[in-house]
Amino acid sequence: MAKSKRNKIVPLTQTDKKGRAGKDALYEQIRESAEVYKYIWIFSVENMRNTYLKTVRAEMKSSRFFFGRTKVMAKALGTSPEDEHKDNLHKLSEQLVGHVGLLFTNTEPEEVKEFFANYTESDFARSGVKATSTYVVPAGPVYRGEEIFPHNMEPQLRSLGMPTVLNNGIVTLTNEYRVCKEGQTLTPEQAQLLKLFHVQMAEFHVTLKSYYHDGQIYRV
Numbered sequence: 001m002a003k004s005k006r007n008k009i010v011p012l013t014q015t016d017k018k019g020r021a022g023k024d025a026l027y028e029q030i031r032e033s034a035e036v037y038k039y040i041w042i043f044s045v046e047n048m049r050n051t052y053l054k055t056v057r058a059e060m061k062s063s064r065f066f067f068g069r070t071k072v073m074a075k076a077l078g079t080s081p082e083d084e085h086k087d088n089l090h091k092l093s094e095q096l097v098g099h100v101g102l103l104f105t106n107t108e109p110e111e112v113k114e115f116f117a118n119y120t121e122s123d124f125a126r127s128g129v130k131a132t133s134t135y136v137v138p139a140g141p142v143y144r145g146e147e148i149f150p151h152n153m154e155p156q157l158r159s160l161g162m163p164t165v166l167n168n169g170i171v172t173l174t175n176e177y178r179v180c181k182e183g184q185t186l187t188p189e190q191a192q193l194l195k196l197f198h199v200q201m202a203e204f205h206v207t208l209k210s211y212y213h214d215g216q217i218y219r220v
Contacts, residue, residue: 023069023072026066026069026072026073026076027072027075027076028076029064029066030066030072030073030076030077030102031076031085033064033066033104034076034077034085034086034089034104036104037063037064037104037105037106038105038106038213038214039103039104039105039106039107039109039112039211039212039213040077040089040092040102040103040104040211040212040213041102041103041104041105041112041208041209041210041211041212042092042095042096042100042101042102042103042208042209042210042211043100043101043102043103043116043206043207043208043209044098044099044100044101044206044207044209045067045099045101045204045205045206045207046203046204046205046206046207047123047125047126047129047202047203047204047205048099048204049121049123049204052121052123052204053065053067055121056119056206059115059119060103060105060107060115062105062106062107063103063104063105063106063107064103064104064105065101065102065103065104066101066102066103066104067100067101067102068101070096070097070098070100071096073093073096073102074093074096077089077090077092077093077096078090078093079093079094086212086215087215088212088215088216088217089212091217092210092212092217095209095210100209109211109213109218112208112211113208113220116205116206116207116208119205119206120203120204120205121203121204121205122200122202122203122204123200123202123203123204124191124194124195124199124200124201124202125186125191125194125200125201125202126186126191126202127186127187127188127190127191128185128186129185129186129191129201129202130183130184130185130186131180131181131182131183131184131185131186131190131201132182132201133182133201134178134180134181134182135178135179135180135194135197135199136176136177136178136179137162137173137176137177137178137179137197138173138176139173139174139175139176139177140172140173141167141170141171141172142157142162142164142171142172142173144196144197144198145198148170148171149171150171151166151169151170151171153171153196154166154171156196157171157193157196160189160192160193160196161189161193162177162193163175163177179193179194179197179199180194186201208220
């Protein structure tokens, strides 16, 4: 009988200390940013990709972005009139729900809106995302773009559900195969097939929700 692998046990106090330190640091950074920057934005991200968020940070390097740990961010801003860091800032905290972040900046609102309205990046869809179009692979030799699909990848296509065979070394579909239908929620197999065929159905973009300035909240 195979022996079960033992998980490494990390003392809870150790993980608590690391987590506490990270939260405390985030709390202080947000408080400091609220003093330095004129505008505080709440934003959400569609089809989150760390690479693209890093690009956004680089483009707006004079600003500061915080994403995740919404409870800590809300506590730093204040969740009531009694503990808010600035007047009416607790009203912004109320919107820190779900996958949202904070943007601290001195850039004027119209310029911020214009930047994000024009910033999008296409990427491969992940499972759980809805297909933006129907993608069908016709019967016969299987192409990826203008080239025949590599023969050594035929087993992988078959394992993902495509009825492929090797015909004289050429990956071939015996029948037309619909990878996905528009509006359908993609399975892991469908998402992988779309990636193999270099079909991108996801778009990274940032949605601005509202911002705080001089005690007022402005909805976008």
